[in-house]
Amino acid sequence: MALRAFLITVIVTAAVAPALATVYKVGDDAGWNLGVNYTLWAEGKDFRVGDALMFMYKPGDHNVLKVNGVDFPKCTSSNATAIPLTSGSDVIPLSTPGKKWYICDIGDHCSEGMKLVITVSVAEGPSPAPMPGWTAPLPGNSAVEVSPLNSCVWMIAMVAAYTMIMA
Numbered sequence: 001m002a003l004r005a006f007l008i009t010v011i012v013t014a015a016v017a018p019a020l021a022t023v024y025k026v027g028d029d030a031g032w033n034l035g036v037n038y039t040l041w042a043e044g045k046d047f048r049v050g051d052a053l054m055f056m057y058k059p060g061d062h063n064v065l066k067v068n069g070v071d072f073p074k075c076t077s078s079n080a081t082a083i084p085l086t087s088g089s090d091v092i093p094l095s096t097p098g099k100k101w102y103i104c105d106i107g108d109h110c111s112e113g114m115k116l117v118i119t120v121s122v123a124e125g126p127s128p129a130p131m132p133g134w135t136a137p138l139p140g141n142s143a144v145e146v147s148p149l150n151s152c153v154w155m156i157a158m159v160a161a162y163t164m165i166m167a
């Protein structure tokens with residue numbers, strides 16, 4: 001029966017979606033640039049191990065350098081071997097819990113605001129929203145997380161539902 005199959009698809013999707021990783025586009029539409037308050041951007045976001053950050057900017061204009069908590073307020077890097085990311089679409093997987101610090105290493109960009117500190121928590125455990133994946137399709141919300149994986153699950157669910165209804 002198509003309706004029953006559809007409901008099963010919805011339930012399975014609901015169960016799987018929250019477990020999938022979120023890719024956070026840093027700064028949302030503003031990207032990784034001057035004139036953005038990244039403290040404000042990170043506020044209220046629930047970064048988990050398995051999620052990723054995506055820094056989007058014009059290559060050459062900026063870069064992304066991971067620093068430690070001592071260097072972060074000083075906008076410096078004491079790690080001589082650390083190499084900044086420069087591709088303009090840098091994806092950084094959040095593979096361990098704890099605080100992570102990132103700065104733009106070009107000019108005075110860091111002290112002008114191009115610095116981001118986040119706290120990553122373990123993937124397991126209680127989530128503040130029961131199904132964070134379901135908020136992803138909302139348009140026009142600056143707090144919406146970019147999540148190709150969730151979108152993919154949604155698409156599969158839609159196609160499955162459509163196929164079953166048409167069958």
Ligand SMILES: *[C@@H]1O[C@H](CO)[C@@H](O)[C@H](O)[C@H]1NC(C)=O
Nearest residue numbers: 037038039040041043112113
């Ligand atoms: C950025 O936002 C945070 C949190 O709202 C605020 O405390 C801080 O003063 C802001 N920084 C700037 C430079 O506006």
Ligand SMILES: *[C@@H]1O[C@H](CO)[C@@H](O)[C@H](O)[C@H]1NC(C)=O
Nearest residue numbers: 066067068079080081082083
């Ligand atoms: C310095 O940077 C390198 C390369 O990114 C990294 O592997 C290493 O862990 C860093 N060292 C410290 C002390 O943060």
Ligand SMILES: [Cu+2]
Nearest residue numbers: 062104106109
């Ligand atoms: Cu910069």
